[in-house]
Amino acid sequence: AQSVTQLGSHVSVSEGALVLLRCNYSSSVPPYLFWYVQYPNQGLQLLLKYTTGATLVKGINGFEAEFKKSETSFHLTKPSAHMSDAAEYFCAVSGPNNDMRFGAGTRLTVKP
Amino acid sequence: KAGVTQTPRYLIKTRGQQVTLSCSPISGHRSVSWYQQTPGQGLQFLFEYFSETQRNKGNFPGRFSGRQFSNSRSEMNVSTLELGDSALYLCASSLDVPRENEQFFGPGTRLTVL
Numbered sequence: 001a002q003s004v005t006q007l008g009s010h011v012s013v014s015e016g017a018l019v020l021l022r023c024n025y026s027s028s029v030p031p032y033l034f035w036y037v038q039y040p041n042q043g044l045q046l047l048l049k050y051t052t053g054a055t056l057v058k059g060i061n062g063f064e065a066e067f068k069k070s071e072t073s074f075h076l077t078k079p080s081a082h083m084s085d086a087a088e089y090f091c092a093v094s095g096p097n098n099d100m101r102f103g104a105g106t107r108l109t110v111k112p
Numbered sequence: 113k114a115g116v117t118q119t120p121r122y123l124i125k126t127r128g129q130q131v132t133l134s135c136s137p138i139s140g141h142r143s144v145s146w147y148q149q150t151p152g153q154g155l156q157f158l159f160e161y162f163s164e165t166q167r168n169k170g171n172f173p174g175r176f177s178g179r180q181f182s183n184s185r186s187e188m189n190v191s192t193l194e195l196g197d198s199a200l201y202l203c204a205s206s207l208d209v210p211r212e213n214e215q216f217f218g219p220g221t222r223l224t225v226l
Binding site: 032036041042043044045046049051090092094097098099100101102103104105 | 116145147154155156157160167168170202204209210211212214215217218219220
């Protein structure tokens with residue numbers, strides 16, 4: 001079975017600072033990994049996903065994530081935080097049976 | 113292109129009642145998945161429908177059921193509501209297999225069970 005663990009339910013950064021949201025996964029087969037963002041009163045929006053191939057994945061809004069098999073990690077980063085990045089972020093994994101398992105989420109606060 | 117729409121957006125029911133939620137996917141999308149989001153359990157996969165057939169199912173009791181129509185619109189039903197069913201129910205659509213194709217989420221239906 002697949003699962004993900006997001007380290008830190010809340011992360012606070014200053015505007016312009018590096019954003020780092022941590023995600024570790026567990027999977028018995030090569031995983032498909034995803035990062036989603038959820039703004040208040042809205043559904044989820046896909047930021048990026050890793051399937052196979054290049055381990056550094058670039059997504060929308062300047063976010064990127066690196067798949068590290070040896071560390072079973074898929075951390076999300078953005079070099080410079082913007083106020084509009086304040087939201088909840090979810091890491092997810094999908095195995096061969098296509099069910100999506102989400103992490104508990106990390107709420108990102110951006111301070112001016 | 114219109115996004116995924118869910119109706120109603122808000123719903124209040126009492127214990128023991130049943131409820132039906134509706135989801136209209138993006139035009140051309142044949143896969144519809146349902147998720148339950150609660151503060152305690154987070155986001156949990158309920159089931160996925162493709163071409164009117166349930167293709168995948170999460171670990172929820174039989175009180176939770178769904179169906180998909182020929183136009184890909186989907187409904188989910190919860191019978192004999194319990195307080196713990198209070199949640200945001202999210203629907204997502206994709207062209208086909210969710211892990212291979214981007215899922216687009218609707219804004220959700222917030223169900224409150226009193």
